Amino acid sequence: MKQLSYLSALLVALLLPGQSVADVPSSFNAAKRIAEEQIYYDQDTSFYCGCQFDFEAGPNLDACGYEIRKQPRRASRIEWEHVMPAYDFGRQRQCWIDDGRDNCRRTDEVFRRAEADLHNLVPAIGEVNGDRSNMRFGMVNTPVHEYGACNVAVSFEERTFQPPPHRRGDIARTYWYMRDTYGIEISRQQQQLFTAWANQDPVDEWEQERNRRIAAVQGNANPYVGDVAIQQAAEPEPVRSAPAIPQRSSSAEFSCSTRKNCGAMATCEEALFHLNQCGNGRLDGDGDGVPCESICR
Incomplete structure (x- = not known):
């Protein structure tokens, strides 16, 4: 049934090659269901830690050497992480300034689309998702908190989250997509970091396949995935x-x-x-x- 849904969405996308406006899910909750059923239906590896998981049973922490930092309940489940957190694409909007995230959900169509955009959603261990919160990505100094064999580190003092090397390019390309699609500002310092990360961690086969699946379902692709010319154009001009x-x-x-x-x-x-x-x-x-x-x- 899941494969049929995917093929149907792919047929629609092929019949509408000129479609330029993304038909993103109607809400974050809807996006999570679609991501599970039509994008990650045959994937079982968490984004940051590389732990095998089942959407119902949660991650296999023992098998991947994950060590719980503080929150066993959240560590036992898979959550959908916004690579660019809602705070980053929301705080620049008037609805957020007026009354926060819930107000944006009620009153701002652009925010709702950004929050439900499948290109920005990845499955992550709940504790890691919670600890990252709206921290910026970067390289952390001490003191840091780690998660055993999971190759991430977080500094609550510096408000910085350090992802594993094999995900840094994915993160950079997602941020560029969100920047261009929703007019989000990225600091020059972060832009420089993301350019370095994208060069160090090029697009892999799953990132390309994920991009194709999302394009078939949502109607638009991330142009920075698999397009070297465009990726280089994303670098800031010194x-x-x-x-x-x-x-x-x-x-x-x-x-x-x-x-x-x-x-x-x-x-x-x-x-x-x-x-x-x-x-x-x-x-x-x-x-x-x-x-x-x-x-x-």
């Missing part, structure tokens, strides 16, 4: 050319564990690593893509 990160083994000596300022940098290579790999935008005071200009000239 005022002047920034030196590339040297691709050599010495970068392995660097670490994001300590947040440094320019005075603590020994070389330009180290400064570039901390700007592009760790997301330390303070090193690029004028926003031209060149960190610590006293040593990166």
